[in-house]
Amino acid sequence: MTEYETIIGLEIHTHLKTKSKMFCACSTEFGQPPNSNICPVCTGQPGALPVLNKEAVSLAIRCGLALNCTINKKSVFARKNYFYPDLPKAYQISQFDLPITQAGFVQLPLPDGTEKRVGITRAHLEEDAGKLVHQGAEGIEGATASHVDFNRSSVPLLEIVSEPDLRSAEEARAYLDKIKSILQYAEVSEANMEEGKLRCDANVSIRPVGQKEFGVKVEIKNMNSFRAVERAIKIEVERQKQVLAAGQKVVQETRSYDEAAGRTVSMRGKEESHDYRYFPEPDLLPLLIDDAWVAQVKQDLPELAEQRVKRYQEAYGISAYDARVLTLDKAVADFFDAAARLYGGDKKTIVNWLTTDVLGYLKNENLELGQTKLTPPQLVEMLGLIDNQTISGKIAKDLLVKILQTGASAQKLVEQGGLRQITDEGELQKIIQEILAAHPKQLEQYRSGKTALKGYFVGETMRRTKGQASPPLVNQLLDRLLA
Amino acid sequence: MAINIADARHVADLARLDLTEQELATYTEQLNQILDYAQELEQVNTDKVEPTYHSVAAGTALREDKAVDFPNQAGILRNGPEVSGTSFVVPRIL
Numbered sequence: 001m002t003e004y005e006t007i008i009g010l011e012i013h014t015h016l017k018t019k020s021k022m023f024c025a026c027s028t029e030f031g032q033p034p035n036s037n038i039c040p041v042c043t044g045q046p047g048a049l050p051v052l053n054k055e056a057v058s059l060a061i062r063c064g065l066a067l068n069c070t071i072n073k074k075s076v077f078a079r080k081n082y083f084y085p086d087l088p089k090a091y092q093i094s095q096f097d098l099p100i101t102q103a104g105f106v107q108l109p110l111p112d113g114t115e116k117r118v119g120i121t122r123a124h125l126e127e128d129a130g131k132l133v134h135q136g137a138e139g140i141e142g143a144t145a146s147h148v149d150f151n152r153s154s155v156p157l158l159e160i161v162s163e164p165d166l167r168s169a170e171e172a173r174a175y176l177d178k179i180k181s182i183l184q185y186a187e188v189s190e191a192n193m194e195e196g197k198l199r200c201d202a203n204v205s206i207r208p209v210g211q212k213e214f215g216v217k218v219e220i221k222n223m224n225s226f227r228a229v230e231r232a233i234k235i236e237v238e239r240q241k242q243v244l245a246a247g248q249k250v251v252q253e254t255r256s257y258d259e260a261a262g263r264t265v266s267m268r269g270k271e272e273s274h275d276y277r278y279f280p281e282p283d284l285l286p287l288l289i290d291d292a293w294v295a296q297v298k299q300d301l302p303e304l305a306e307q308r309v310k311r312y313q314e315a316y317g318i319s320a321y322d323a324r325v326l327t328l329d330k331a332v333a334d335f336f337d338a339a340a341r342l343y344g345g346d347k348k349t350i351v352n353w354l355t356t357d358v359l360g361y362l363k364n365e366n367l368e369l370g371q372t373k374l375t376p377p378q379l380v381e382m383l384g385l386i387d388n389q390t391i392s393g394k395i396a397k398d399l400l401v402k403i404l405q406t407g408a409s410a411q412k413l414v415e416q417g418g419l420r421q422i423t424d425e426g427e428l429q430k431i432i433q434e435i436l437a438a439h440p441k442q443l444e445q446y447r448s449g450k451t452a453l454k455g456y457f458v459g460e461t462m463r464r465t466k467g468q469a470s471p472p473l474v475n476q477l478l479d480r481l482l483a
Numbered sequence: 484m485a486i487n488i489a490d491a492r493h494v495a496d497l498a499r500l501d502l503t504e505q506e507l508a509t510y511t512e513q514l515n516q517i518l519d520y521a522q523e524l525e526q527v528n529t530d531k532v533e534p535t536y537h538s539v540a541a542g543t544a545l546r547e548d549k550a551v552d553f554p555n556q557a558g559i560l561r562n563g564p565e566v567s568g569t570s571f572v573v574p575r576i577l
Contacts, residue, residue, distance in 0.1 A: 020550040027550040034570045035560060039553030045562070055548035076536045077543075083499060085573040098536075133570070140577055147570035275497055280536045288542030 002244070004206040006237050007214055008166035010229075012179055013157050014189045015128070015197040016059040022127045022156040023050030023093065030195050034149035042127075042154035044088030049283050056156035057100070057287065059188050060125050061297045063158055064101030066186040066304055067120050071294050075100040077125075077281040085148055086130040094159075096278040099124035100287065106182065107306075108174045109324035118175055119163030128155040138448050152196075158188070164203065164214065169233040176200060176226050177328055184330045185304045193225055194452050200229050204236045205250070215240070216250040220264055222257045224452045227366070232257035236264050259451050308333055316340070316347040325355045331369045332359070338376035345387055353379065357400050371459060373407025374400075382410035390414060405462070425473065428465075432477050435460045446482060454478060485515050 021028055024041035040048035064071050078096035104120035130153040136144035160179060166172045180198060183191040191198045200223055205215035220236055223229045235257075240250050255264040303311075305327040312323040327333045336354055340347045358379075362369060382399060385391045391399065391414060399413050435457060436443050446453040461474045491511040495502045502510065553559075565572040 018548050020546075020548050024553075025546070025549060025551040026553065029550075034568065035556060036569065037552075038556055038559055040559065043559050043562075045559065051546045052543050053548050054545040057545070081497075085576060132576075134576075143575055143577070146573050146576055147567060148573055149570055275493075277497065282537070285537050285539055285541055285543040 003209045004237075004241060004244075005209050005211075006167055006169075006233075007164050007205045007207065007217075008168075008172050008233060009164040009203040009217075010162045010166065010172060010175060011201045011203070012160045012162075012176070013128075013199040014063075014160065014179075014183055014191055016056050016063075016156040016158055017187065017189055018053055018055045018059065018156055020053060021154040022053050022056055022125070023154050024048075026151075026154070028155050030197075032151055034147070035151065037151045038153070042088075043150050044090075050093060050154075050281075052284065052287065053156060056125065057289070058293075058297055059156075060100050060123065060158050061289065061294060062186050062301060063160075063183065063188045064104065064123055065294075065298060065301060066182050066188070067101070067104040067106060067123060067160065069101035069104030069120055069123060071101050071289060072098060073289055074098065075124075075287045075289075077284045077287070078278045079281050080126075080276045080278055082276060084129070085146060086132050086153070088130070088150065088153060092127060092129065093281055093284070094126035094278075095124035098286075100289075106175070106178050107324070108171065108178055109321055109328075110171070110174065113321045115321075115324070116165075116171065118165045121161040121163050123158050123160045126157050126159055128152050128157050134448070164205075169230045169237070172202065172233055173226055173230040176229060180226075181305055181328045181330060185302060185308075185327075187302055194455075202229060202233055202236075204233055204240070206237060206240045206244070216252050218250065218252065218264075219254045220257055221254060221267070224259065224450065228257060228259055228451075231259075231262070232264060235262060239264060305330075305333070312336075316351075318348060318351055322351050322355060325359070326351060329369065335369060335374075335376055339379050342376060342380040343383060345383065349383060350379070353383070353400070357397060358404070361401060361404055366455060366458075372404040374404045375407070378403050378407070378409060385410055385414065425477070428461075428473055429477055429481070431464055432457070432461055432474070432481055435464060436481060443482075454482065457482070486511060486518065490514075 015028075018028055020026060021037075021042055024039050026037040026039050026042055029037065041050055061071055075095060076098040077093050079091040080094045080096070081091045083090055099122045101124075102120075102122040104123070105117050106120065108116045108118055110116055130148055130150040132140075133147045133149070134140050134143035135146060136142070140146070162175065166175055180191045183189045183198070189197060193199070202220045202223070203217045204220060205217040207213065207215040218236060218240070220232050223232050236255065243250050254267045256267050257264050305324075308327045309320065309323040312318045312326065313320060318326070326336055332354060336350060339350050339354075343350055358369070358374065361367075362372070379400075382391075382396055382403065386393055386396050391410075396410075399410055402408060402413055403410060439457075439460070442453050442456055446457075457478055458474055461478070488507055488511050491507050491514060492502075494514075495507070495510075560566050560569060560571070563571040
């Protein structure tokens with residue numbers, strides 16, 4: 001049996017945090033009624049002309065600096081031509097041969113404690129397309145018509161293209177986490193996938209171990225969460241192995257990830273649309289950026305993750321690896337800073353609890369730190385109880401989960417000997433059914449493919465039960481009731 | 484580099500142009516004439532010339548990031564062939 005090596009490159013699209021769109025003054029506010037933020041420019045009315053948003057450029061420079069990229073003094077906008085109902089001009093204004101930034105890198109912490117450098121080919125500015133809602137079917141397949149909303153049309157995007165440096169689905173996930181973290185530290189974007197402010201496509205190929213040439217690559221689209229990206233890549237790699245094992249050839253194509261079915265599906269006919277006939281956008285002159293502008297952006301740059309990594313190493317003697325894990329999510333690093341100020345003991349104790357127990361919990365429950373009830377004073381209170389030997393470290397592990405879920409104080413929990421958990425299936429099922437009935441809109445969106453909304457229902461259930469519902473049971477019941 | 488009928492058909496397809504065989508033949512010839520003309524330029528040595536991206540030698544104008552509502556969004560909706568609520572409606576895509 002041939003051993004294969006996986007080659008992955010990611011294209012990440014992130015919204016830039018501007019008030020107005022890329023080329024017109026329409027608001028970028030999310031969640032407005034359809035077509036309430038539109039004008040002649042972003043709907044492609046004849047004769048309307050684009051004017052570039054200065055702040056979008058500043059944010060792109062900021063992001064480029066955070067990704068260790070070169071900022072090009074001169075960059076050029078180009079038209080990417082294709083026909084699709086969400087693209088009113090029948091071309092997207094993007095950048096092609098002269099992007100605003102290029103040739104950068106990020107450092108990824110790997111689970112074995114080492115680091116990996118991943119190259120950034122380029123990060124270029126472009127405008128987003130509108131949004132389609134399909135009628136008469138769950139997705140585009142079988143739909144009888146589609147509704148078009150141009151509120152998102154021409155919202156500024158930065159497309160970050162990685163080198164094909166990633167070698168596994170896990171590394172791709174780690175890279176995504178890192179990029180999200182950088183975007184949040186640099187305050188460039190909210191970078192949440194739920195609102196579509198961060199999107200990711202993956203280029204995946206495999207080659208026999210030892211072979212120099214890359215295999216034929218497949219582009220995967222339609223991944224709605226970081227988990228989905230990881231799963232989709234694993235599934236696609238397996239598919240390619242099977243194709244090769246059967247003596248067939250991998251075809252260069254675009255495939256769509258079907259999360260419910262757990263497979264990737266060929267998007268036939270997409271091949272031709274790759275012939276985009278880029279040419280320089282005649283409506284915009286080249287974008288010129290002088291040294292003073294870059295210097296100004298540099299000066300305004302918030303403390304980035306790498307700077308915090310250094311600070312943690314120097315101030316607290318934390319290892320580079322732990323410091324990177326800690327700073328991956330800005331909310332976790334901010335939590336650490338607050339807890340470190342309150343705690344009189346060795347700060348490494350906080351690091352251990354955060355990086356193993358808290359982050360482990362968040363990963364298992366697919367939650368963000370902000371979705372739990374844990375606060376820095378509570379963690380420090382619990383550490384105090386361990387330090388004065390009121391509780392053992394083992395009991396503290398159970399307590400921590402209860403604090404994360406309920407926000408109760410460790411002292412009280414110890415006195416009460418624990419809190420009642422709702423593990424009664426019938427009781428919980430009734431609550432979830434009520435929640436689903438109370439949110440028909442989200443339920444419909446979920447069923448039409450926005451599966452990321454499951455987290456929303458989990459959150460609602462936890463809120464309704466004051467955190468006392470057993471999360472694995474909630475997940476299990478939701479899977480059954482949403483199916 | 485001459486282009487043939489198949490190239491012309493491909494370009495027409497990309498632009499969603501439905502051309503007859505006669506038209507394809509005409510345009511193939513005309514496109515080749517354009518390419519021949521451009522080829523004359525290739526005789527000039529441009530090694531040290533920066534590519535021209537725009538006929539105007541200046542940088543692009545920039546806007547401050549201020550959101551302003553367009554006053555006639557209803558007028559834009561009226562330009563669509565079919566509207567439901569405030570959404571444009573397009574025929575099935577696949």
